[in-house]
Amino acid sequence: MSGAAVPPTLTVAQTDALADRMLDHCRERGVLPPAPQGLWQGYHRLRSRLYETVTIPDTHLTPLAARLLYGIAVARRPRRLAVLGCYAGNLLSWVAGPGFAPQACYPGIRAVGLDVDAAAVALAERNLRSAGYAPGAVAVCADAYAADDFTAQGPWDLVLIDVDEPGARKAGYHRVLERWAPHLAPGAVVVAHDVRHPAFADDLAGYAGHARGQGAVATTTLPVDVCGLEVSRWPGPSGSPA
């Protein structure tokens, strides 16, 4: 037998509870408003719908990370959100779920997934439509570094960064944040995927400091899985009543 430790598998209820604790941590650290009780019912409904309707080829997102993306959006209620590097729309579907999916819990205005891979964008767009997302949620083929048409459609309440550029890989997050930070709404939240991934340790070691340099007033790292999420908040009132 191998001596390697196998991490315990969490039950659904345990994963919900752990996600609650992480959202609570975000509130304590000043990056998110409080999340309402009972939000995981909506998550589980959305999960069933996505499992039945979308095709996601090969991206890595654990159930805990999916809950956090969903929960961040429930707590922050972003009317306008952008996912930079959306690929087939996996992370986009979770973060846009609370405002744009059927049975949304608040009315979103615009959710845009950007990617330079035209085939992936076409699949992301098909996924949004087959899952019944509102027309304000779209996937478009565009370069997140040179997306003036889109940055100008803000101000953005939530931006999720997941670009993986040949050559720069995740080091490009710094540059993409510089591009989008001037277009953030008061109290905006920026989520960066992969900040804990060992493969990107060098690329992203300074990301949290860079976010503060670009205006974030609070930031925290969530160890949702091997990839991790950095959640950072810009100054101003956070969250909007729906």
Ligand SMILES: C[S@@+](CC[C@H](N)C(=O)[O-])C[C@H]1O[C@@H](n2cnc3c(N)ncnc32)[C@H](O)[C@@H]1O
């Ligand atoms: C790790 S994948 C993203 C996974 C995705 N967020 C998901 O939910 O599955 C990285 C993506 O960044 C995209 N990308 C690379 N450079 C880009 C750029 N300059 N602008 C937009 N997307 C870019 C790649 O085409 C690739 O699909």
